[in-house]
Amino acid sequence: MRAVVMYGPGDVRVDQTERPTIAEPTDAVIRLAASCICGSDLWPYRGADDVDHQPMGHEYVGVVEEVGDDVAQVRVGDFVVGSFFSSDNTCAICRAGYQSHCVHRGPGAVPGAQAEYARIPHADGTLVATPGPPADDLVPSLLAASDVLGTGWFAAVAAEAGPGKTVAVVGDGAVGLLGVLAARQLGAERVIAMSRHADRQALARDFGATDVVEERGDAGVARIKQLTDGLGAHSTIEAVGTQESMMQAIRSTRPGGHVGYVGVSHDVVLPGRQLFYSGVHLHGGPAPVRRFLPDLIDRIWRRHIDPGKVFDLTLPLDEAAEGYRAMDERRAIKVLLTV
Amino acid sequence: MRAVVMYGPGDVRVDQTERPTIAEPTDAVIRLAASCICGSDLWPYRGADDVDHQPMGHEYVGVVEEVGDDVAQVRVGDFVVGSFFSSDNTCAICRAGYQSHCVHRGPGAVPGAQAEYARIPHADGTLVATPGPPADDLVPSLLAASDVLGTGWFAAVAAEAGPGKTVAVVGDGAVGLLGVLAARQLGAERVIAMSRHADRQALARDFGATDVVEERGDAGVARIKQLTDGLGAHSTIEAVGTQESMMQAIRSTRPGGHVGYVGVSHDVVLPGRQLFYSGVHLHGGPAPVRRFLPDLIDRIWRRHIDPGKVFDLTLPLDEAAEGYRAMDERRAIKVLLTV
Known part of the structure; x- marks a missing residue:
């Protein structure tokens, strides 16, 4: 599959990589409907954070392709929005609303979401299904909920x-x-x-x-x-x-x-x-987006808010490098990548 | 009157000074029933803060001797507990419960309360009268309410x-x-x-x-x-x-x-x-003690709490220097000065 990889500061490429598979029984693999570039992706792009052949992207919406044996709530075919940190949503920290600090979260944000497919750990505790397949014009707003809206x-x-x-x-x-x-x-x-x-x-x-x-x-x-x-x-x-x-x-x-x-x-x-x-x-700190996702999806679904307006540049995944440049040069507020 | 003055680090003396008088129509002058030494008084004592002939003491209980023309709620003869920061208790910051940041507060804590008398600015907004003259054994606890209990x-x-x-x-x-x-x-x-x-x-x-x-x-x-x-x-x-x-x-x-x-x-x-x-x-930050005073006085008055137990050394005002030494050397947790 195609995936965005940051080779080093200022060097973003779209590579052919292995499509992810279920690694843990709590995983899901999703086919991305859209992805985007985060302001925080600019830190390594500008050399302020270390980076070396890093699969990029932690904001995502898509359709569930496959689930592990222990996944009970998320179903194949669901359209889902996920938080940029994975969480079991059952530990004491998650129950208190701090899913971004889940005791079972990974070492960092969900990686590799600027791609055709992504593996999402703790699918039941990380992903929230929309009421049905969304209208196309809702996709940018649902994607925003994954991080940038949830963080704001x-x-x-x-x-x-x-x-x-x-x-x-x-x-x-x-x-x-x-x-x-x-x-x-x-x-x-x-x-x-x-x-x-x-x-x-x-x-x-x-x-x-x-x-x-x-x-x-x-x-x-x-x-x-x-x-x-x-x-x-x-x-x-x-x-x-x-x-x-x-x-x-x-x-x-x-x-x-x-x-x-x-x-x-x-x-x-x-x-x-x-x-x-x-x-x-x-x-x-890192936003516990999962806490807010059901409410945010509901507001978007009822068209009460239109956070997707922050995307002022849309590019195909293959042109991710141009998307990074546009955000780095502040020519774009936020770039949506179609997959 | 007698008052404790810190001449410099480690140099605490009891001087004869002018008895304070009403300077502003919102002032009260109180005759102290007791005073005490604060942990924060040890910062200048140890040379960590600048100090030069500073009248010491910002924790106090006592009887109102005199009030300015604009003082309406506090009356001569009232036994009062005051916060270590003066406050009008009417500005937007006070009303939100942050009297220690009152827009009309002075540049620092109320000074000179390790003395026989003290001038308290914004008497109506700073002092709270007890239901009557307190029993002697309640005085240490009421004094504690002024800062150390209020801060905790x-x-x-x-x-x-x-x-x-x-x-x-x-x-x-x-x-x-x-x-x-x-x-x-x-x-x-x-x-x-x-x-x-x-x-x-x-x-x-x-x-x-x-x-x-x-x-x-x-x-x-x-x-x-x-x-x-x-x-x-x-x-x-x-x-x-x-x-x-x-x-x-x-x-x-x-x-x-x-x-x-x-x-x-x-x-x-x-x-x-x-x-x-x-x-x-x-x-x-600096505790808005005034917010809590009515409740704290009530708990003390009903003998539900006995915060006065923190005073493990009582000395006459004249022996203030020994009180500072005892706290500096951690021989005492907190020193009450009888006036």
Whole structure:
């Protein structure tokens, strides 16, 4: 089958590889309907993370081809959406809603989903079947639920976005933009998108942003305070993962407020004293997408939300390299790969 | 009047100073019934914080001597307990329960409470009157409510201690010990005190600790995991403020669990990536004691709790220097100063 492999930084190729098979009795093999490129795939692409002949892709929707003997809930032929971390969904950590930290999860995200087929561990605890085969136009939104929407949603939940709240969103990538959507869906009164790109500002407003702030750093913090009676946001979503973005998020939040951070931390060190006196709540990490999948699928199925709009470039799998380039150069917000 | 002044590190004296007077119409002046030495007073005493002729003390109970023209709720003659940060208790931050970050609070804690009299800003928003003059044996507990109990209580609330939860407590100082008491009062099923001092272990057990762990560092984390099915505590109270104690707390907590940290951070830098993958909630800072005071006074008044037991040494104000030495040398857990 064809699969996207990152040979090294900046070097993405589509290889012929072995089609995966059932390895554990709890596995499923799915035939992908679509896949996509994640913002986090750019870290190794840009040399910020080590990479060596890595099968790429951890966001996926598709049809179940084959299941192991112990798979009871997922059936061959089901159209499924899966979380980017596999989880048994039965351990104490999963039951508490933290499936991305399942005690039986693998060492990292589900690998190799930018491909024609993928093996999904713990199929029953990882995959959620849609009510039936989806209309074609729902596929991008269902694919988004697998990570980018689920992650933005978790960030909004971690930031305790809700009625009466003002939510600031640091980061105008796909996760941040879907954080805007999530915050509004969760009832936030006001959502401030921090962005200096017209196309992303437009999408943020389309997803429900009520305000846009172009300033960054001290000026960005000052602007957020100006918009919130000098207090700071009740809730802030951090969707980048740099020192600058984390401090921007913490400093933009009022004492007692909540920062939900989902940008994968790179070289972030938080100054303890500043954090102490900020009085904020801090919560985040790899999103337990599985917790939210049934609800997200339902909202998509009923066409209440259209998170698939974050895909502003669609390419065939064979042109994955161009997709990586487009995202790296910020010519595309997020690239969908048709399989 | 007599007042404790720290001339410099290790140099504590009792001076004759001017008795404070009403400076703002929202002030009250109180005659102290008792005061005490805080663990945080040891930071400057040990040279870890700058200090130069600083009037000491921010924990207090006493009788209102005089009030400003705008004070409406607190009356002359009331026996009052006050929070170590003054607050108007009416701003949006106070109303949200974060009085220690009141938009009108002073630059630091209420100063000069190790003295015969103290001026308390924002008297109506800072002080809470007891139902009447307290019995003598209640005074230490009421004094504890002013900071050390209020801070331990906030840590337990920030750590979301509650029914069915296992709570680990890092730090066996007075705050940590009262964090044990708070966690049990809040319904925690199991409270693990981390301590290697027999007297503190005994007090921890008296306050409701179900387990004691003597190990620290990797061994301490391993022991907590061993006691919690390999998962870590649901809730961890951090009551020290060092890099070691913060990492001990984060690493002892299960993904999705809560760390409540109240030790004043000194040279703490949190590694972003480790925090990200820990999946914990982090919340803390200077405790909004005022939020809890009515409830704490009620519990003390009804003799449901006896937090005054943390005072294991009582000295007259004139012997404050010996009190500092005793705490510095860990000969005393916490020193009460009679005025």
